[in-house]
Amino acid sequence: MTVLFGAPLSPFVRKVRVALAHKNLPYDLQPVMPGSDDPAFRRLSPLGKVPAFSDDQVGLADSSVICAYLEKRHPSPALLPADPAAYATALWLEEYADSVLFHICTEGVFFERIVKPHMRGVAPDEAKVAAALADLPGACDYLEAQCAAGHLGGDTFTLGDIAVATQFANLGYGGEQVDAARWPLLAQFLQDTLARPAFADCLAEEKALMGG
Numbered sequence: 507m508t509v510l511f512g513a514p515l516s517p518f519v520r521k522v523r524v525a526l527a528h529k530n531l532p533y534d535l536q537p538v539m540p541g542s543d544d545p546a547f548r549r550l551s552p553l554g555k556v557p558a559f560s561d562d563q564v565g566l567a568d569s570s571v572i573c574a575y576l577e578k579r580h581p582s583p584a585l586l587p588a589d590p591a592a593y594a595t596a597l598w599l600e601e602y603a604d605s606v607l608f609h610i611c612t613e614g615v616f617f618e619r620i621v622k623p624h625m626r627g628v629a630p631d632e633a634k635v636a637a638a639l640a641d642l643p644g645a646c647d648y649l650e651a652q653c654a655a656g657h658l659g660g661d662t663f664t665l666g667d668i669a670v671a672t673q674f675a676n677l678g679y680g681g682e683q684v685d686a687a688r689w690p691l692l693a694q695f696l697q698d699t700l701a702r703p704a705f706a707d708c709l710a711e712e713k714a715l716m717g718g
């Protein structure tokens with residue numbers, strides 16, 4: 507049985523869920539909060555980070571590693587292009603999203619405005635939010651230039667698209683949106699990508715968790 511451990515609101519857990527759905531792979535979502543000391547989870551994720559994953563062959567942590575494994579074991583439908591340049595571009599966009607966009611959208615905005623007040627009973631630090639948001643226009647300029655034929659960095663849906671869109675979903679939970687007048691291609695990309703069934707199903711579930 508395939509099991510994914512993690513909290514649905516984590517952008518990294520969502521990234522793997524969307525990859526699994528895109529590949530039509532069934533799985534059980536085992537709800538686990540980041541840092542949980544659940545022994546089955548910690549055996550897979552020694553750092554306590556979500557997501558973690560196991561199937562009949564392997565136990566893994568880290569969304570990028572899990573997605574790389576899924577792509578190798580279940581190559582079709584593909585999430586990484588065969589062409590070497592397009593393949594590397596998709597991996598670069600994934601890395602950019604997991605580092606730069608995570609820092610802005612999730613650590614800087616979602617964590618301060620949602621996790622701290624609603625899950626930890628702590629006031630948000632709006633100075634940290636403002637510092638993160640100061641980096642958002644540069645990131646949007648960069649991503650606007652990567653938009654091509656409805657996708658990022660190329661003309662097919664890739665893991666790079668998933669990794670970028672999942673971070674912007676958390677930015678939205680934190681009450682911030684991409685300005686469609688200034689970054690029209692990026693705004694359209696996000697609207698279309700987050701409306702894909704693989705994303706929309708996750709987001710509908712998350713909305714229910716957040717009280718509608």
Ligand SMILES: N[C@@H](CCC(=O)N[C@@H](CS)C(=O)NCC(=O)O)C(=O)O
Nearest residue numbers: 516518540541555556557568569570
């Ligand atoms: N590189 C990891 C990052 C995972 C990550 O940072 N997850 C966060 C939740 S969004 C977490 O578990 N944080 C807990 C911690 O850092 O202790 C991945 O891609 O899975």
